[in-house]
Amino acid sequence: MVEERFNDYFFKVLSDLNESQYYTFDNIRSYKEEHLYKILEYAYNKVPFYKKFYDDHLVKPNDFKGIDDINKFPILTKELIRANYKQMLARDFDKKNLLASHTSGSSGKALDFYQTKDSLPFIWAIWWRFRNRFGVEWGDKHLNCTGKLVVPIKTKESPFWRINKPMNQWLINMQHISSEKIHDIANMIDLEQFMYFSGYPSIIYSLASLMLDKGIKITNAPHFIFTGAEKMYEDQKIVIKKIFPNVILSDHYGTSEGVVNASKCKNDIYHEDFELGHLECEEKHWLSDTEYEGDILGTSFINYGMPFIRYKIGDSAIWSTKNCSCGLHSQVITDIQGRTEDYIITPEGLKLKRFDYLFKDTIDIQECQVVQERLGHIIFRIVKRATYSLKTEQHIEKNVHEMISPTIICHFEYVSEIERTSAGKFKAVVSKLK
Structure with a gap:
């Protein structure tokens, strides 16, 4: 090679x-x-x-x-x-x-x-x-x-x-x-x-x-x-x-x-x-x-x-x-x-691909993947640090409603790791909408 x-x-x-x-x-x-x-x-x-x-x-x-x-x-x-x-x-x-x-x-x-x-x-x-x-x-x-x-x-x-x-x-x-x-x-x-x-x-x-x-x-x-x-x-x-x-x-x-x-x-x-x-x-x-x-x-x-x-x-x-x-x-x-296919659709019809700005003022999160499976909802799949608390979750949700959509519903899932693609790549945003 x-x-x-x-x-x-x-x-x-x-x-x-x-x-x-x-x-x-x-x-x-x-x-x-x-x-x-x-x-x-x-x-x-x-x-x-x-x-x-x-x-x-x-x-x-x-x-x-x-x-x-x-x-x-x-x-x-x-x-x-x-x-x-x-x-x-x-x-x-x-x-x-x-x-x-x-x-x-x-x-x-x-x-x-x-x-x-x-x-x-x-x-x-x-x-x-x-x-x-x-x-x-x-x-x-x-x-x-x-x-x-x-x-x-x-x-x-x-x-x-x-x-x-x-x-x-x-x-x-x-x-x-x-x-x-x-x-x-x-x-x-x-x-x-x-x-x-x-x-x-x-x-x-x-x-x-x-x-x-x-x-x-x-x-x-x-x-x-x-x-x-x-x-x-x-x-x-x-x-x-x-x-x-x-x-x-x-x-x-x-x-x-x-x-x-x-x-x-x-x-x-x-x-x-x-x-x-x-x-x-x-x-x-x-x-x-x-x-x-x-x-x-x-x-x-x-x-x-x-x-x-x-x-x-x-x-x-x-x-x-x-x-x-x-x-x-x-x-x-x-x-x-x-x-181009990896974006989240808000209830207001916006298509968003970037979410890293939501976490700029916190280091309590080791890794996060944003997933959408149905309209009006988003899931944050989070690998927590030891300092993570309920306040961190509330802070993220507050940022979402202020910066993304006031009506979108947030769900939080806590995982030990986030799976990579078959090529070993990390996907920050995953859309499962048809």
Whole structure:
């Protein structure tokens, strides 16, 4: 796996990316127009699905004259991919020479797809450019907090981690981040003096949360924490900063399908990684003179084995037309709002996706998941800290009625842990409404 990701092609692409990130607006537009036309033309001529798909919608690659013309082409959905899976493979590629992949999806329906062998190191080069922006280099010592099982769950004695020597990487899976083992883990962190941590924010939050509960102080904290795959919430940041007060927190947005990516700069602002693909807003809903929101569509520039063009990812975002002072000129994204299907509907008809602000002024909650099973009601599934009391519950309910809805009914369920998805991800909001 190391050779598949970090080969000569990876280091060449990384070197190129560290230069192209400073392209001007005009350079970026030209780059994207060139690659959009190239993938449209290739897909129409080489992929059976796209030939029929575009003919049915009365469009051809030559209808693309500039970046705004991408709107002329139909949107690709997960349902279309599942229904036309075999027809989406390019005739130039043998399946044996492609990498079979899949994403579990928040709906529980897996999506199978193929990638070219060069896609993987290119995507990793995109992610490593993000880290390079902060002065972190490949090979720097780090701890990866993962949902994948690297140490058997039944392991009772330290070490509860493993070492990947070629990458100078320590790995620990979330199942071992527990009260009984947290002192051993904290001692290891202090001893090893990592440059950075990486992983899901919910797992790193659990690590910091347990340390806070046990009164553990870290002497040799990492300089950086880089996260992805999930959104990091403000209440999580507060707890992480309590344990690692001087750490720099940053993250990037990507997709399991490797279609598009957006990485933060030193100003804590997302920028589109335009070399990987075109990231667009399906229908712009203007929030102000400079900001608009909508669902994300992505077109990959690198996967010709099974092209994804104007693919509806299932996430929504807020874009900004303002320039960033960091020196990068690619699209600015103010916020990634997460899965479009994960929202709560209030009795007043509002659709809400964020609830972390309800817990900003309390640290009595280790973890909380908001669930809606029927209209007019919401459930808070809470993992309590020792300091949690009835007053905390009353405070949350008061905040809900003041900030969300005066009539919505709150229910509280107290659990020892909140289940992750099959991919190990934490879901802050779950809607079970039909």
